[in-house]
Amino acid sequence: MNSQFDIAIIGGGPVGAALALALRGSHMKVCVLEARPASSASQDARALALSYGSRLLLDRLGIWDALRGVSSIRNIHISQKQSFGRAMLRAAELNVPELGYVLPYPALQGALTDALQHSDVASIYGASVTQLKSEADHAAISYQQDGTEHTLYARLAVVADGGKLLAQQYPPEVRDYGQSALITHITCSAPQSNTAFERFTPQGPLALLPFQEGYELVWTASHQASQEMLTWDDAKFLRELQIHFGDRVGDLLTVSKRTTFPLGLKRAPQQTPMPHTVLLGNAAQTLHPVAGQGFNMGLRDAWELAQEILDASPASLGSEAMLADYRIHRRTDREAGIRFTDGLVRLFSNDLPMISAGRAAALTALDCLPFAKKFVAKRMMFGVNG
Numbered sequence: 554m555n556s557q558f559d560i561a562i563i564g565g566g567p568v569g570a571a572l573a574l575a576l577r578g579s580h581m582k583v584c585v586l587e588a589r590p591a592s593s594a595s596q597d598a599r600a601l602a603l604s605y606g607s608r609l610l611l612d613r614l615g616i617w618d619a620l621r622g623v624s625s626i627r628n629i630h631i632s633q634k635q636s637f638g639r640a641m642l643r644a645a646e647l648n649v650p651e652l653g654y655v656l657p658y659p660a661l662q663g664a665l666t667d668a669l670q671h672s673d674v675a676s677i678y679g680a681s682v683t684q685l686k687s688e689a690d691h692a693a694i695s696y697q698q699d700g701t702e703h704t705l706y707a708r709l710a711v712v713a714d715g716g717k718l719l720a721q722q723y724p725p726e727v728r729d730y731g732q733s734a735l736i737t738h739i740t741c742s743a744p745q746s747n748t749a750f751e752r753f754t755p756q757g758p759l760a761l762l763p764f765q766e767g768y769e770l771v772w773t774a775s776h777q778a779s780q781e782m783l784t785w786d787d788a789k790f791l792r793e794l795q796i797h798f799g800d801r802v803g804d805l806l807t808v809s810k811r812t813t814f815p816l817g818l819k820r821a822p823q824q825t826p827m828p829h830t831v832l833l834g835n836a837a838q839t840l841h842p843v844a845g846q847g848f849n850m851g852l853r854d855a856w857e858l859a860q861e862i863l864d865a866s867p868a869s870l871g872s873e874a875m876l877a878d879y880r881i882h883r884r885t886d887r888e889a890g891i892r893f894t895d896g897l898v899r900l901f902s903n904d905l906p907m908i909s910a911g912r913a914a915a916l917t918a919l920d921c922l923p924f925a926k927k928f929v930a931k932r933m934m935f936g937v938n939g
Contacts, residue, residue, distance in 0.1 A: 559581040559582045560707060561585075561694055561710050563714050564586070566713065568834030568835070568848070568852060569711070571610070573672075574615075574668055582675075583675065584677055584705070585675070585676050587680060588680060591676075597659060602655055603655075603849065604652075605649050605654075613856075622765065625747050626655065626747060626749045631752075634797070652930065655764040682695070687830055691829055692708075692871075693706055709829055709831065712832045713836055713855075716835055719836075725821045727818070728819075733773070733815050734773050735773075735811055737809050737811040737812070743803025744766070744803075745802060750798075759772050759797065771842055779813045782813075787807070790811070791808055831858065831876055833854050834855065846894050
């Protein structure tokens with residue numbers, strides 16, 4: 554099968570699907586290549602944290618009202634273990650209805666996929682991309698489907714597959730934090746409605762996100778410690794977490810299946826030396842989950858790339874000039890978001906006495922200074938351009 558498209562999006566996950574939806578009805582020929590079979594629902598059981606800014610973008614895409622199982626975050630309690638410092642961010646003080654949301658990953662993926670199937674975007678499922686090459690005026694994409702090799706051509710190829718496709722050709726900058734995140738769901742005796750907790754410890758940050766009559770837990774620790782946590786029985790795990798977190802949500806009652814994954818910063822080259830090609834979402838940058846910036850930044854990537862595409866003249870679609878404009882428009886938000894996340898990890902993942910005292914004072918100051926609260930909250934909700 555040889556086909557010509559204006560835009561080919563490699564990867565039909567939430568970021569790639571969001572870009573495709575932002576381009577529907579544009580009279581451009583757009584396709585999404587997704588490795589999963591058409592009938593295969595997402596098996597990813599994670600909960601996903603969305604910012605209020607992401608909710609506004611999803612609303613513009615027309616899928617927010619179709620989402621199910623969404624929990625709201627109206628307050629964020631920030632604290633440091635064994636320290637007096639703490640701060641509280643409240644949506645009511647910032648004139649927004651919510652600061653963020655927690656929802657099942659399959660719910661978001663399902664809503665996006667359903668919207669795509671009812672659009673003018675071509676979805677090619679079971680398509681495993683094997684090669685991406687740039688030529689003079691287009692990109693050539695080779696993929697296998699049902700054991701057969703196909704090639705399609707696009708004036709712009711968008712790599713939104715998580716970064717696997719071009720990683721060997723253009724290795725990303727990688728920073729290993731020496732940490733893994735343990736993810737699970739817990740219930741407790743005194744949940745605080747619509748309140749999320751971010752607690753900084755010498756091991757790394759610990760987050761409790763309100764979700765489904767309990768909390769989604771993200772517990773950061775060294776690789777070795779996180780593997781040991783997987784071996785604990787439920788009683789020991791809850792006991793250790795209670796000691797680590799405290800009693801802000803009462804007694805911890807149950808814990809579900811636990812999984813871990815390593816944490817690091819991965820940043821692709823700002824300018825991939827391939828014409829007619831752009832990286833999006835996790836293919837462009839993968840962040841530490843502290844402050845929940847990764848997916849939200851990827852969604853902003855998709856929205857702003859869509860605007861660049863829609864504003865481009867037919868002759869400039871996929872050109873270096875168009876892609877340079879996109880990189881310039883995204884550079885400040887991207888770099889600031891990376892520095893913000895990386896700085897939090899470096900600042901709070903240690904137990905040095907002088908630094909610990911300074912962090913405590915900073916959290917107290919944050920709680921007392923409305924302009925500082927507004928700055929931090931806007932950065933979390935909208936990125937640097939909010």
